[in-house]
Amino acid sequence: MAATMSDVAARAGVSVKTVSNFFNGYRYMRDETRERIEAAVADLDYRINRSARALRSGRSRMIALVIPELDHSYFAQLAQEVIDAADERGLTVIVETTGGRRDRELDAVTGVAGQVVDGAVYGPVALGPEDAALIDPAFPLVVIGERLVEELGDHVLIADREASRAAVRHLVEQGRRRIVLLGTMDLPEPAGATLPKRGVTLRRQGAEEALAEAGLELDPELAVEVPAWHRQEGADAIADLLDRGVEFDAVFGFNDALALGAQWELQRRGLVVPDDVAVVGIDDTEDGRFAQPPLTTISPGRRSIARLSVELLVRRIEGGVPEQGFSTVVMEHELVVRGSSVVPPRG
Amino acid sequence: MAATMSDVAARAGVSVKTVSNFFNGYRYMRDETRERIEAAVADLDYRINRSARALRSGRSRMIALVIPELDHSYFAQLAQEVIDAADERGLTVIVETTGGRRDRELDAVTGVAGQVVDGAVYGPVALGPEDAALIDPAFPLVVIGERLVEELGDHVLIADREASRAAVRHLVEQGRRRIVLLGTMDLPEPAGATLPKRGVTLRRQGAEEALAEAGLELDPELAVEVPAWHRQEGADAIADLLDRGVEFDAVFGFNDALALGAQWELQRRGLVVPDDVAVVGIDDTEDGRFAQPPLTTISPGRRSIARLSVELLVRRIEGGVPEQGFSTVVMEHELVVRGSSVVPPRG
DNA sequence: TTGTAAGCGTTATCAA
DNA sequence: TTGATAACGCTTACAA
Numbered sequence A, B: 001m002a003a004t005m006s007d008v009a010a011r012a013g014v015s016v017k018t019v020s021n022f023f024n025g026y027r028y029m030r031d032e033t034r035e036r037i038e039a040a041v042a043d044l045d046y047r048i049n050r051s052a053r054a055l056r057s058g059r060s061r062m063i064a065l066v067i068p069e070l071d072h073s074y075f076a077q078l079a080q081e082v083i084d085a086a087d088e089r090g091l092t093v094i095v096e097t098t099g100g101r102r103d104r105e106l107d108a109v110t111g112v113a114g115q116v117v118d119g120a121v122y123g124p125v126a127l128g129p130e131d132a133a134l135i136d137p138a139f140p141l142v143v144i145g146e147r148l149v150e151e152l153g154d155h156v157l158i159a160d161r162e163a164s165r166a167a168v169r170h171l172v173e174q175g176r177r178r179i180v181l182l183g184t185m186d187l188p189e190p191a192g193a194t195l196p197k198r199g200v201t202l203r204r205q206g207a208e209e210a211l212a213e214a215g216l217e218l219d220p221e222l223a224v225e226v227p228a229w230h231r232q233e234g235a236d237a238i239a240d241l242l243d244r245g246v247e248f249d250a251v252f253g254f255n256d257a258l259a260l261g262a263q264w265e266l267q268r269r270g271l272v273v274p275d276d277v278a279v280v281g282i283d284d285t286e287d288g289r290f291a292q293p294p295l296t297t298i299s300p301g302r303r304s305i306a307r308l309s310v311e312l313l314v315r316r317i318e319g320g321v322p323e324q325g326f327s328t329v330v331m332e333h334e335l336v337v338r339g340s341s342v343v344p345p346r347g
Numbered sequence C: 001t002t003g004t005a006a007g008c009g010t011t012a013t014c015a016a
Numbered sequence D: 001t002t003g004a005t006a007a008c009g010c011t012t013a014c015a016a
Helices: A005-012 A016-023 A031-044 A050-057 A074-088 A102-110 A112-116 A130-132 A160-175 A199-213 A233-244 A256-268 A301-320 B005-011 B016-023 B031-044 B050-057 B071-087 B101-110 B114-117 B129-134 B160-173 B201-215 B229-244 B258-267 B302-319
Strands: A060-069 A092-097 A117-123 A141-144 A155-158 A178-182 A252-253 A278-282 A298-300 A326-329 A334-336 B063-067 B090-096 B117-122 B141-144 B152-159 B179-182 B250-253 B279-281 B297-300 B327-329 B334-336
Touching: A005 A016, A005 B334, A016 A031, A016 A334, A031 B005, A050 B050, A050 B063, A050 B114, A050 B160, A060 A074, A060 A102, A060 A301, A074 A092, A074 A256, A074 A301, A074 B090, A092 B071, A092 B090, A102 A130, A141 A301, A141 A334, A155 A160, A155 A301, A155 B297, A160 A178, A160 A199, A160 A252, A160 A278, A160 A334, A178 A199, A178 A233, A233 A256, A252 B201, A256 A278, A278 A301, A278 B129, A278 B258, A301 A326, B005 B016, B005 B031, B016 B031, B050 B327, B063 B071, B063 B101, B063 B302, B071 B090, B071 B258, B071 B302, B101 B117, B101 B129, B141 B302, B152 B302, B160 B179, B160 B201, B160 B250, B160 B279, B160 B297, B160 B334, B179 B201, B179 B229, B229 B258, B250 B258, B302 B327
Parallel strands: A060 A092, A060 A117, A117 A141, A141 A155, A155 A326, A178 A252, A252 A278, A278 A298, B063 B090, B063 B117, B117 B141, B141 B152, B152 B327, B179 B250, B250 B279, B279 B297
Antiparallel strands: A298 A334, B297 B334
16 A cells, blocks of 8 residues: 555654655655654655645646647657656656647537646647637647637747748748748638737748849749648658649648658659758748758757746646736747758759 | 436427437437437537546547657657547547656556546556556557567567667678667566567567677677657767767767657768668657668557557457457568668669 | 644545 | 446645
8 A cells, every 4th residue: 555645754754744745845844754754655655646735736737738639750859858848847747649639629528628737838729729728728729830719818929021031031042933932821700800820820920021022923833732741741741743744843731741742752752852852841840850952940049948838838727817908928939941942052 | 517318308399318329329219309409409509428428328438649759750759640530439549658667657548647548548557567567458558669568468569679670681691790789688588488578688589689680799789778769868878989989980869759769879970871880769750751761660550559559448448358368469560771871873 | 833623625424 | 217325546725
């Protein structure tokens, strides 16, 4: 039978309250008391019962990470960073994957799952602004990556528009003129409402701005919608363009996976990257670094995003709803130029 | 304030015990009672308190998945499958990453983390047979991928030796003679003890057997140890061989990441895969499918591994330690031949 | 600086 | 088929 706190207390010759204080880092304790408790804990191989603690205190010391899927380089890397950051603060992470489905995204924070954690790092992709009302504003949430709605909690994101502009500007500087935008999506927006733009919309905007700066206009045929943001969809989209004889000299994938899928299909068809077609992505995944040629991309500072998200979440859990409203943090990003977009000078 | 079970009971005009029965699928209940409870639950938006349930019942309905790291295609895919399989059974998954460090692998099942879950799908890579004694045999465990020790719990693994033999045999059939084995490791084994072989040792053995079948012998220079099993280490190892002028016509990476790193470095140096050097891996990750050329690999049936592991774990949690001892299940594997190992016939 | 006692919301026992 | 009541192991007022 596992030892309880009162077993420890009895053995150490103190009260349970003192043992509890010990485990909660209570400062005012005689060294001798502390040592006696430490010894008793070691003797009995005592470990605190987290269920009892959670029941009594109302805090489970667990947080959720809600993402579309784990089997995706960007999210897997992000999850690892979140887990590490949480671990440093003594928090345990439950990874909830939603498949990008609205009902599961809602369920993660309102249903059974949300019941067991103190808060969540929340990366919804399918929610619309109208869903904000369905989420309890008292539930601590840090939203990453999209600014769907203002009122859910703190936000951590990259400047999608500027990042996208930098990517396309880079392609233009390389002399590219017919640039495929892979991942664009025209969301139906309720008439009359001025909604916060989704990240994907901002990426499209930034790209068009960069084109405009260069006196170019986006050929609608080059703005390609995809059903999901995996390599497969990137490959399929490019295959379709090539089959239809659409001409282009560059591809900007709205994430690395799409860009890598595009590059893969181009090479499969015997085209040379970057000579025939330049390719750029966003995310700076390891997959991109180990592509051949390595993928030019926008590095979003994933590590910082993860750490900051956890930090904000902890603050929120401990501090409650901030009086001055939620904060939005826009992370630095960086264009990382690699072989997929720059033709090496001829020797 | 969140509603409790007695709120529901009061509203439904029944006792708490009856509500509890309802939530635990107790069969003997009048339809009318059931309906009244359902209505009360809906009215109050009641959700069961998992901490209280866990405290009282001793079951948290959470399981851990213990793996070296998430930021690695094989484990990310595995984690997704485990989460899905657990979800179907109403279980929540906590992902513990250990960085492949022995202390953290032990801690995951003996320390604080192990305290909150009912059991674990356990993928240790750094434990030695001598560590078995440190792990409580009463803690439900399903070990995947390695058969370090017999007594920890049920095992789910692939036939490392046969898989490896199939991979090398394939290379030999393609006419390859100087095959680099990437990932081999000579473990110091206590003298005199006949220990269960580690997967990595078995992979080495299988490879040597395939060579022997073809009348070949392994050149020790081609058996390359690596510090970790990522693409970077695969690339570094190949770079080193090439720099030292070692000749070879094939690389067998003990996982896809090593093989892909090797392929990347080969291509970076201007060598052609598979014409100059053929490459084969193990894992059948998506990374391999989207390499250029796509990677020949051994598919381990990851989905089956995940599902079976969860199933065995549930059985173990519910049934306790089986009388007839733990079971070991060896999964089917399959050689998936792709472009990285077969030179296409000239047109 | 430490102790006493109540109670968090379930489930288990046993009775009805 | 349902109910009353006692735990589960901890934290938290409040007291000393």
